[in-house]
Amino acid sequence: MAKRMILMLAVTVTLLGGLGFVKYREIQTAVAHGASFQPPATAVTTIVAKQEKWPATLNAIGTAVAVQGVTVSADLPGTVARIAFDSGKWVNAGDVLVELDTRQERAQLADMEAQRDLARINFDRMQQLVKEGVLAQTEYDNAIAQQKATEARVGEIRATIARKTIRAPFSGVLGLRQANLGQYLAAGEAIVPLQSLNPIYVTFGVPQQTATQVRVGRTLRVSSNDVGGIKFTGRVTALDSVVNEATRNVQVQATLDNPGGKLRPGMFVQVEIVTGADRPVIALPTTAINYAPYGDSVYVVSDLKDPSGKTYRGVRQQFVKVEGSRGDQVAVISGVNPGDEVVSSGVFKLRNGAAVQVNNKIQPGNNPAPKPEDS
Numbered sequence: 001m002a003k004r005m006i007l008m009l010a011v012t013v014t015l016l017g018g019l020g021f022v023k024y025r026e027i028q029t030a031v032a033h034g035a036s037f038q039p040p041a042t043a044v045t046t047i048v049a050k051q052e053k054w055p056a057t058l059n060a061i062g063t064a065v066a067v068q069g070v071t072v073s074a075d076l077p078g079t080v081a082r083i084a085f086d087s088g089k090w091v092n093a094g095d096v097l098v099e100l101d102t103r104q105e106r107a108q109l110a111d112m113e114a115q116r117d118l119a120r121i122n123f124d125r126m127q128q129l130v131k132e133g134v135l136a137q138t139e140y141d142n143a144i145a146q147q148k149a150t151e152a153r154v155g156e157i158r159a160t161i162a163r164k165t166i167r168a169p170f171s172g173v174l175g176l177r178q179a180n181l182g183q184y185l186a187a188g189e190a191i192v193p194l195q196s197l198n199p200i201y202v203t204f205g206v207p208q209q210t211a212t213q214v215r216v217g218r219t220l221r222v223s224s225n226d227v228g229g230i231k232f233t234g235r236v237t238a239l240d241s242v243v244n245e246a247t248r249n250v251q252v253q254a255t256l257d258n259p260g261g262k263l264r265p266g267m268f269v270q271v272e273i274v275t276g277a278d279r280p281v282i283a284l285p286t287t288a289i290n291y292a293p294y295g296d297s298v299y300v301v302s303d304l305k306d307p308s309g310k311t312y313r314g315v316r317q318q319f320v321k322v323e324g325s326r327g328d329q330v331a332v333i334s335g336v337n338p339g340d341e342v343v344s345s346g347v348f349k350l351r352n353g354a355a356v357q358v359n360n361k362i363q364p365g366n367n368p369a370p371k372p373e374d375s
Helices: 002-035 103-131 137-163
Strands: 042-048 051-073 078-083 096-100 165-167 172-174 190-207 219-223 231-239 249-256 268-285 297-305 311-319 321-326 329-334 341-345 356-358
Touching: 042 297, 051 172, 051 249, 051 321, 096 190, 103 137, 137 165, 190 231, 190 268, 219 249, 268 341, 311 356
Parallel strands: 042 356
Antiparallel strands: 042 341, 051 190, 051 268, 078 096, 096 165, 172 190, 190 249, 219 231, 219 268, 231 249, 268 329, 297 311, 297 341, 321 329
16 A cells, blocks of 8 residues: 555656656746847838038027117197008108197297297397497397297297107108097107118027127028028127126127018017038938937947847947037037938837838938928
8 A cells, every 4th residue: 555655656746747847848948039039120211421511500599679669659748630650551751640739839839920020120120229329238138138039939839839740750660550530649658669670680698608609790690480481691780798697698689681571570580690610510300319318319220139149230329419400400410420320210119229120211301491381
Protein backbone atom coordinates (compact mmCIF):
# COMPACT_ATOMS: atom_id res chain seq x y z
CA MET A 1 0.00 0.00 0.00
CA ALA A 2 2.79 2.41 0.93
CA LYS A 3 4.74 1.53 -2.22
CA ARG A 4 1.68 2.26 -4.39
CA MET A 5 1.19 5.70 -2.80
CA ILE A 6 4.87 6.56 -3.22
CA LEU A 7 4.67 5.52 -6.88
CA MET A 8 1.57 7.62 -7.52
CA LEU A 9 3.17 10.63 -5.78
CA ALA A 10 6.30 10.27 -7.92
CA VAL A 11 4.22 10.09 -11.10
CA THR A 12 2.24 13.20 -10.06
CA VAL A 13 5.38 15.16 -9.30
CA THR A 14 6.86 14.14 -12.64
CA LEU A 15 3.71 15.24 -14.52
CA LEU A 16 3.56 18.59 -12.69
CA GLY A 17 7.26 19.19 -13.32
CA GLY A 18 6.82 18.45 -17.00
CA LEU A 19 3.84 20.82 -17.31
CA GLY A 20 5.73 23.55 -15.43
CA PHE A 21 8.72 23.19 -17.73
CA VAL A 22 6.51 23.43 -20.80
CA LYS A 23 4.82 26.60 -19.47
CA TYR A 24 8.20 28.10 -18.59
CA ARG A 25 9.41 27.56 -22.16
CA GLU A 26 6.20 29.14 -23.54
CA ILE A 27 6.65 32.23 -21.33
CA GLN A 28 10.29 32.54 -22.33
CA THR A 29 9.31 32.37 -25.98
CA ALA A 30 6.57 35.04 -25.51
CA VAL A 31 8.96 37.37 -23.67
CA ALA A 32 11.59 36.99 -26.40
CA HIS A 33 8.97 37.64 -29.07
CA GLY A 34 7.70 40.74 -27.23
CA ALA A 35 11.21 42.08 -26.85
CA SER A 36 11.82 41.75 -30.57
CA PHE A 37 8.41 43.17 -31.57
CA GLN A 38 8.55 46.38 -33.56
CA PRO A 39 5.44 48.57 -33.86
CA PRO A 40 4.34 49.41 -37.42
CA ALA A 41 6.10 52.35 -39.09
CA THR A 42 4.46 55.77 -38.70
CA ALA A 43 3.61 57.64 -41.91
CA VAL A 44 5.30 61.07 -42.06
CA THR A 45 6.38 63.72 -44.55
CA THR A 46 9.94 65.01 -44.67
CA ILE A 47 11.98 67.89 -46.01
CA VAL A 48 15.70 68.13 -46.71
CA ALA A 49 17.23 70.93 -44.64
CA LYS A 50 18.77 73.75 -46.68
CA GLN A 51 20.68 76.78 -45.51
CA GLU A 52 19.27 80.19 -46.46
CA LYS A 53 20.16 83.82 -45.85
CA TRP A 54 17.59 85.68 -43.77
CA PRO A 55 17.83 89.36 -42.86
CA ALA A 56 18.37 90.02 -39.15
CA THR A 57 15.02 91.36 -37.99
CA LEU A 58 12.91 92.07 -34.91
CA ASN A 59 9.19 91.39 -34.97
CA ALA A 60 6.64 93.30 -32.93
CA ILE A 61 2.95 94.17 -32.76
CA GLY A 62 2.27 97.87 -33.26
CA THR A 63 -0.59 100.34 -33.38
CA ALA A 64 -1.29 102.88 -36.11
CA VAL A 65 -1.48 106.45 -34.81
CA ALA A 66 -2.40 109.60 -36.73
CA VAL A 67 0.42 112.10 -37.20
CA GLN A 68 -2.20 114.75 -36.50
CA GLY A 69 -5.51 113.84 -34.92
CA VAL A 70 -7.99 115.98 -33.02
CA THR A 71 -11.63 116.19 -32.13
CA VAL A 72 -12.76 119.49 -33.59
CA SER A 73 -14.74 121.40 -30.96
CA ALA A 74 -16.48 124.72 -30.42
CA ASP A 75 -14.12 127.49 -29.30
CA LEU A 76 -16.96 129.64 -27.99
CA PRO A 77 -20.49 128.73 -26.89
CA GLY A 78 -23.28 129.19 -29.40
CA THR A 79 -26.07 127.65 -31.45
CA VAL A 80 -25.23 125.68 -34.62
CA ALA A 81 -26.51 127.74 -37.57
CA ARG A 82 -24.89 125.79 -40.43
CA ILE A 83 -23.14 122.45 -40.93
CA ALA A 84 -20.86 122.48 -43.98
CA PHE A 85 -19.39 118.95 -43.98
CA ASP A 86 -20.38 115.29 -44.39
CA SER A 87 -19.17 112.54 -42.08
CA GLY A 88 -16.24 110.51 -43.38
CA LYS A 89 -15.24 113.01 -46.07
CA TRP A 90 -11.82 114.44 -46.85
CA VAL A 91 -11.35 118.14 -46.01
CA ASN A 92 -8.52 120.59 -46.61
CA ALA A 93 -6.98 122.85 -44.02
CA GLY A 94 -9.14 125.96 -43.61
CA ASP A 95 -12.39 124.44 -44.93
CA VAL A 96 -15.47 125.63 -43.04
CA LEU A 97 -17.01 122.85 -40.96
CA VAL A 98 -19.60 124.57 -38.76
CA GLU A 99 -20.93 128.11 -38.36
CA LEU A 100 -22.47 129.21 -35.07
CA ASP A 101 -25.17 131.86 -34.80
CA THR A 102 -23.47 135.32 -34.83
CA ARG A 103 -26.47 137.67 -35.23
CA GLN A 104 -25.87 139.30 -31.87
CA GLU A 105 -22.17 139.78 -32.52
CA ARG A 106 -22.85 141.26 -35.96
CA ALA A 107 -25.26 143.78 -34.45
CA GLN A 108 -22.62 144.71 -31.89
CA LEU A 109 -20.10 145.01 -34.70
CA ALA A 110 -22.32 147.44 -36.64
CA ASP A 111 -22.77 149.59 -33.54
CA MET A 112 -19.07 149.61 -32.77
CA GLU A 113 -18.11 150.38 -36.39
CA ALA A 114 -20.40 153.45 -36.22
CA GLN A 115 -18.69 154.57 -33.02
CA ARG A 116 -15.30 153.97 -34.63
CA ASP A 117 -16.24 156.09 -37.67
CA LEU A 118 -17.45 158.89 -35.39
CA ALA A 119 -14.25 158.71 -33.34
CA ARG A 120 -12.20 158.89 -36.54
CA ILE A 121 -14.10 162.00 -37.72
CA ASN A 122 -13.62 163.65 -34.32
CA PHE A 123 -9.94 162.80 -34.40
CA ASP A 124 -9.46 164.33 -37.85
CA ARG A 125 -11.27 167.50 -36.76
CA MET A 126 -9.25 167.84 -33.54
CA GLN A 127 -6.04 167.22 -35.41
CA GLN A 128 -6.72 170.31 -37.54
CA LEU A 129 -7.69 172.38 -34.50
CA VAL A 130 -4.48 171.44 -32.71
CA LYS A 131 -2.45 172.59 -35.71
CA GLU A 132 -4.27 175.94 -35.55
CA GLY A 133 -3.61 176.17 -31.80
CA VAL A 134 -7.30 176.32 -30.94
CA LEU A 135 -7.55 172.95 -29.10
CA ALA A 136 -5.69 171.88 -25.99
CA GLN A 137 -3.25 168.99 -26.28
CA THR A 138 -5.12 167.06 -23.55
CA GLU A 139 -8.34 166.93 -25.56
CA TYR A 140 -6.39 165.83 -28.60
CA ASP A 141 -4.77 162.98 -26.65
CA ASN A 142 -8.22 161.87 -25.47
CA ALA A 143 -9.41 161.77 -29.09
CA ILE A 144 -6.45 159.59 -30.06
CA ALA A 145 -7.20 157.17 -27.20
CA GLN A 146 -10.90 157.07 -28.12
CA GLN A 147 -10.14 156.24 -31.71
CA LYS A 148 -7.72 153.42 -30.76
CA ALA A 149 -10.21 152.00 -28.24
CA THR A 150 -13.01 151.83 -30.83
CA GLU A 151 -10.66 150.24 -33.38
CA ALA A 152 -9.67 147.60 -30.81
CA ARG A 153 -13.28 146.89 -29.93
CA VAL A 154 -14.16 146.42 -33.61
CA GLY A 155 -11.26 143.97 -33.95
CA GLU A 156 -12.39 142.06 -30.86
CA ILE A 157 -15.95 141.60 -32.18
CA ARG A 158 -14.66 140.52 -35.58
CA ALA A 159 -12.39 137.95 -33.88
CA THR A 160 -15.39 136.61 -31.95
CA ILE A 161 -17.35 136.21 -35.20
CA ALA A 162 -14.37 134.47 -36.82
CA ARG A 163 -14.02 132.09 -33.87
CA LYS A 164 -17.66 131.08 -34.29
CA THR A 165 -16.83 129.92 -37.82
CA ILE A 166 -15.14 126.58 -37.10
CA ARG A 167 -12.62 125.47 -39.74
CA ALA A 168 -10.50 122.37 -40.31
CA PRO A 169 -7.10 123.00 -38.63
CA PHE A 170 -5.34 120.66 -41.11
CA SER A 171 -6.14 118.39 -44.06
CA GLY A 172 -7.51 114.97 -43.21
CA VAL A 173 -10.47 112.63 -43.03
CA LEU A 174 -13.46 113.46 -40.87
CA GLY A 175 -15.12 110.99 -38.55
CA LEU A 176 -18.78 110.85 -37.55
CA ARG A 177 -20.60 114.11 -36.86
CA GLN A 178 -21.42 114.67 -33.19
CA ALA A 179 -23.37 117.94 -33.47
CA ASN A 180 -26.74 118.77 -35.02
CA LEU A 181 -28.26 121.83 -36.63
CA GLY A 182 -29.79 124.10 -34.01
CA GLN A 183 -27.94 122.43 -31.14
CA TYR A 184 -26.45 124.66 -28.46
CA LEU A 185 -22.76 123.93 -28.05
CA ALA A 186 -20.85 124.77 -24.91
CA ALA A 187 -17.25 125.91 -25.21
CA GLY A 188 -15.07 122.86 -25.92
CA GLU A 189 -17.96 120.56 -26.89
CA ALA A 190 -17.05 117.98 -29.59
CA ILE A 191 -18.22 118.43 -33.16
CA VAL A 192 -16.34 115.85 -35.28
CA PRO A 193 -13.04 113.89 -35.17
CA LEU A 194 -10.40 114.79 -37.77
CA GLN A 195 -7.43 112.56 -38.60
CA SER A 196 -4.50 113.10 -40.93
CA LEU A 197 -3.82 109.67 -42.51
CA ASN A 198 -0.87 110.20 -44.86
CA PRO A 199 1.79 109.91 -43.58
CA ILE A 200 0.92 107.93 -40.47
CA TYR A 201 2.74 106.87 -37.31
CA VAL A 202 3.14 103.30 -36.06
CA THR A 203 4.11 102.86 -32.40
CA PHE A 204 5.32 99.60 -30.88
CA GLY A 205 7.39 98.30 -27.97
CA VAL A 206 10.67 96.38 -28.08
CA PRO A 207 12.31 94.63 -25.08
CA GLN A 208 14.94 96.70 -23.33
CA GLN A 209 17.63 94.11 -24.09
CA THR A 210 17.10 94.52 -27.85
CA ALA A 211 16.38 98.25 -27.87
CA THR A 212 20.01 99.01 -28.76
CA GLN A 213 19.44 97.31 -32.15
CA VAL A 214 16.68 99.79 -33.02
CA ARG A 215 18.03 103.17 -34.11
CA VAL A 216 16.50 106.23 -35.71
CA GLY A 217 16.58 105.76 -39.48
CA ARG A 218 16.25 101.96 -39.41
CA THR A 219 14.04 100.55 -42.17
CA LEU A 220 10.96 98.56 -41.21
CA ARG A 221 8.07 96.81 -42.89
CA VAL A 222 4.49 96.99 -41.65
CA SER A 223 1.63 94.70 -42.67
CA SER A 224 -1.92 93.95 -41.60
CA ASN A 225 -4.27 91.18 -42.65
CA ASP A 226 -7.12 93.70 -42.42
CA VAL A 227 -5.86 95.51 -45.53
CA GLY A 228 -5.31 92.43 -47.66
CA GLY A 229 -1.74 91.72 -46.57
CA ILE A 230 -0.36 94.89 -48.18
CA LYS A 231 3.13 95.73 -46.90
CA PHE A 232 4.13 99.30 -46.05
CA THR A 233 7.71 100.51 -45.75
CA GLY A 234 8.82 103.20 -43.31
CA ARG A 235 11.60 104.34 -41.01
CA VAL A 236 12.10 104.64 -37.28
CA THR A 237 11.78 108.33 -36.39
CA ALA A 238 11.89 108.39 -32.57
CA LEU A 239 12.53 106.27 -29.46
CA ASP A 240 11.04 106.98 -26.06
CA SER A 241 13.45 108.28 -23.45
CA VAL A 242 12.20 105.92 -20.70
CA VAL A 243 11.61 102.18 -20.26
CA ASN A 244 8.09 101.17 -19.30
CA GLU A 245 8.32 99.83 -15.74
CA ALA A 246 5.40 97.44 -16.21
CA THR A 247 6.55 95.77 -19.46
CA ARG A 248 10.27 96.69 -19.54
CA ASN A 249 9.74 97.73 -23.16
CA VAL A 250 10.93 100.84 -24.98
CA GLN A 251 8.32 102.54 -27.14
CA VAL A 252 9.38 103.17 -30.74
CA GLN A 253 7.74 105.50 -33.26
CA ALA A 254 7.98 104.93 -37.00
CA THR A 255 6.67 107.07 -39.85
CA LEU A 256 5.46 105.59 -43.12
CA ASP A 257 3.54 106.58 -46.22
CA ASN A 258 -0.10 105.54 -46.18
CA PRO A 259 -1.47 106.13 -49.70
CA GLY A 260 -5.23 105.89 -49.84
CA GLY A 261 -5.46 105.96 -46.06
CA LYS A 262 -5.63 102.15 -45.86
CA LEU A 263 -4.14 102.13 -42.36
CA ARG A 264 -6.47 103.78 -39.86
CA PRO A 265 -5.53 105.11 -36.41
CA GLY A 266 -5.99 102.42 -33.77
CA MET A 267 -5.38 99.45 -36.10
CA PHE A 268 -3.09 96.62 -34.94
CA VAL A 269 -0.23 95.89 -37.36
CA GLN A 270 2.70 93.50 -37.64
CA VAL A 271 6.08 95.23 -37.61
CA GLU A 272 9.36 93.81 -38.90
CA ILE A 273 12.52 95.86 -38.30
CA VAL A 274 15.75 95.18 -40.17
CA THR A 275 18.50 95.27 -37.52
CA GLY A 276 21.59 94.17 -39.41
CA ALA A 277 23.19 92.04 -42.11
CA ASP A 278 21.76 88.76 -43.41
CA ARG A 279 22.33 85.67 -41.27
CA PRO A 280 22.50 81.96 -42.24
CA VAL A 281 19.55 79.86 -41.02
CA ILE A 282 17.86 76.55 -41.74
CA ALA A 283 14.30 77.35 -42.84
CA LEU A 284 11.84 74.62 -41.82
CA PRO A 285 8.03 74.48 -41.92
CA THR A 286 6.38 75.46 -38.66
CA THR A 287 4.85 71.98 -38.49
CA ALA A 288 8.35 70.44 -38.20
CA ILE A 289 9.00 71.99 -34.77
CA ASN A 290 7.98 70.07 -31.67
CA TYR A 291 7.49 72.84 -29.09
CA ALA A 292 7.90 71.83 -25.44
CA PRO A 293 8.67 73.56 -22.12
CA TYR A 294 11.97 71.71 -21.78
CA GLY A 295 13.14 72.69 -25.27
CA ASP A 296 12.12 72.77 -28.93
CA SER A 297 13.10 69.82 -31.10
CA VAL A 298 12.77 68.19 -34.50
CA TYR A 299 12.95 64.58 -35.66
CA VAL A 300 15.73 63.66 -38.12
CA VAL A 301 15.22 60.58 -40.31
CA SER A 302 18.20 58.21 -40.56
CA ASP A 303 19.11 54.52 -40.70
CA LEU A 304 18.86 52.92 -37.23
CA LYS A 305 19.39 49.40 -35.92
CA ASP A 306 16.99 47.37 -33.79
CA PRO A 307 18.16 45.15 -30.87
CA SER A 308 18.74 42.28 -33.27
CA GLY A 309 21.05 44.44 -35.41
CA LYS A 310 18.59 44.79 -38.28
CA THR A 311 18.62 48.19 -40.04
CA TYR A 312 15.40 50.21 -40.39
CA ARG A 313 14.32 53.78 -41.24
CA GLY A 314 13.71 55.61 -37.99
CA VAL A 315 13.97 58.98 -36.33
CA ARG A 316 16.15 60.53 -33.68
CA GLN A 317 15.01 63.53 -31.67
CA GLN A 318 17.24 66.57 -32.10
CA PHE A 319 16.92 69.67 -29.91
CA VAL A 320 17.14 72.94 -31.83
CA LYS A 321 17.21 76.70 -31.27
CA VAL A 322 14.71 78.72 -33.25
CA GLU A 323 14.84 82.48 -33.78
CA GLY A 324 12.29 84.27 -35.92
CA SER A 325 9.75 83.24 -38.51
CA ARG A 326 8.26 84.40 -41.78
CA GLY A 327 5.13 83.05 -43.39
CA ASP A 328 4.97 79.26 -42.94
CA GLN A 329 8.67 79.00 -42.06
CA VAL A 330 10.67 79.03 -38.84
CA ALA A 331 14.37 79.92 -38.69
CA VAL A 332 16.52 77.25 -36.99
CA ILE A 333 19.94 78.64 -36.03
CA SER A 334 21.40 75.52 -34.36
CA GLY A 335 20.70 71.79 -34.00
CA VAL A 336 20.13 70.92 -37.68
CA ASN A 337 22.68 70.63 -40.47
CA PRO A 338 22.14 71.22 -44.19
CA GLY A 339 21.23 67.93 -45.86
CA ASP A 340 19.45 66.44 -42.83
CA GLU A 341 16.10 64.83 -43.67
CA VAL A 342 13.69 66.37 -41.16
CA VAL A 343 10.15 65.23 -40.43
CA SER A 344 7.84 68.06 -41.56
CA SER A 345 4.50 66.69 -40.33
CA GLY A 346 3.36 64.03 -37.89
CA VAL A 347 5.91 64.92 -35.20
CA PHE A 348 3.31 64.64 -32.43
CA LYS A 349 3.06 60.87 -33.11
CA LEU A 350 6.79 60.17 -32.85
CA ARG A 351 9.27 59.24 -30.17
CA ASN A 352 13.01 58.79 -30.25
CA GLY A 353 13.90 55.69 -32.30
CA ALA A 354 10.42 55.23 -33.81
CA ALA A 355 10.20 53.61 -37.24
CA VAL A 356 8.77 55.81 -39.99
CA GLN A 357 7.49 55.49 -43.52
CA VAL A 358 8.06 58.59 -45.66
CA ASN A 359 5.21 59.69 -47.94
CA ASN A 360 5.75 63.11 -49.51
CA LYS A 361 2.80 63.17 -51.90
CA ILE A 362 1.14 65.92 -49.80
CA GLN A 363 3.44 68.41 -48.11
CA PRO A 364 2.59 70.99 -45.40
CA GLY A 365 2.82 74.70 -46.20
CA ASN A 366 6.37 76.03 -46.53
CA ASN A 367 5.87 79.42 -48.16
CA PRO A 368 7.83 82.42 -46.80
CA ALA A 369 5.09 84.79 -48.02
CA PRO A 370 1.75 82.97 -48.18
CA LYS A 371 -1.36 84.71 -49.48
CA PRO A 372 -4.01 85.41 -46.83
CA GLU A 373 -6.39 82.89 -48.37
CA ASP A 374 -3.66 80.21 -48.26
CA SER A 375 -2.44 80.89 -44.72
